[in-house]
Amino acid sequence: MTVINIFLTDELGETLDDFVHDERRFTFARLGSDGPRQLVEGPAYVFVDWVMDDMAGLEMCRRLRADQRMGDSHVTMVLESDDIEDRRRALKAGADDYLVGPLDRTTVLDRVLALQSERQPRHATQRLEFGPLVIDMAALQARWAGEPVQLRPNEFRLLRYFAENANRVLSREELISGLGKQEPPIDERTVDVWVGRLRRALKSAGAGNPLRTVRSLGYVFDLV
């Protein structure tokens, strides 16, 4: 079982004490005013609260961002009130996102699980899994819910790139360079054709149409 690391500042920790000691799958840790009180393996999810009338929260955010050991972490700023200036400042201080407190168990866990599923893949190089999609790098073969997807080389690369960047809008430009086609320069509209061909392949393998067009921007691979 994967262990998920969550850091909470003291105040939030108190609020959530009932489940801090309860969950097994998660590592909860307290965050002192001088930084994380313990180190963990792997990426962590940090919730920093605002702390009224003081920069403490922002300052903490900045330090975490600067801290090499926490490089991969996802920092969520917990605002006290829904103030527009506060939000801006939170993001500027390096928060990855924000939400308005107070927090409860469900919110924290939902948020963490959502983020988790986004960043899942990355590690295994031979076999990538994204929900119903399995990409076998060794066999250069993809399956959707067990069903093999008939792909030509370029489509395979495209699908892989989409899967590795699921739930993110990818511009045509990014897709072109993502597939390593700089030379000769490729017409952006060609991406439309790639996507069309990939869609057809996915469809005949029984996947619906997970590739959503975002008008005038690009395409997203929607993964629930």
Next chain:
Amino acid sequence: MTVINIFLTDELGETLDDFVHDERRFTFARLGSDGPRQLVEGPAYVFVDWVMDDMAGLEMCRRLRADQRMGDSHVTMVLESDDIEDRRRALKAGADDYLVGPLDRTTVLDRVLALQSERQPRHATQRLEFGPLVIDMAALQARWAGEPVQLRPNEFRLLRYFAENANRVLSREELISGLGKQEPPIDERTVDVWVGRLRRALKSAGAGNPLRTVRSLGYVFDLV
């Protein structure tokens, strides 16, 4: 080589004259009492000093914040003394940050470099949450209580704007400029149509009708 833009108010500029003319990698520019004296490409780091017994510093802060061209800039207020009230006022006026003067070369450069490194590699998966509404800026997708909301680009922008200004009456004029549609001038009544379309989209995603009409003023996004 990346060029970093730094604005200093006159007083600070004088203090720091020795290195204003010295560094190559930085663009230093003076900030007159009427605003930036020159425009630069890209985000800038602005240091505004407090100016004893006067609101000038705060006023400047406010103006910079309102200035479209400086939208991405980071404003640091330089306090004369470490007063809690002053801090609050600085932040309220839109400063991103403050520090206590007088400044020296090292402090300015350290601060700027720190901010710089923060802003580079961020590919923030910004996920904004407002009660049951989740706006995923990366996937350009909104969900209401988990249910995806089918939105066209303009509606997405509109919803985001509403959410970020929840519980505040927004005039049609503000909505138009908030979505960045200055050119060509838009008929105010068009906003009614936008709202109508957004309402329909929200409704078919199972949200009720969180957009309330305020007769002869505009619309509010009612949250909680």
Next chain:
DNA sequence: CGTTATGTGACGCGATGGTGACATCCGCCC
């Protein structure tokens, strides 16, 4: 009940994307 503000279906224009057809290119086999 008159007046003013808002809701909304319909329309049309420009922009944008989907797609079949075609031209190239490349590797392979005889």
Next chain:
DNA sequence: GGGCGGATGTCACCATCGCGTCACATAACG
């Protein structure tokens, strides 16, 4: 070498979409 077949980039056509406007219906207000 020549011929073949699959893969892929490009093009052009056209369906579709997004969106601003208008016109009329409806609602709110005093």
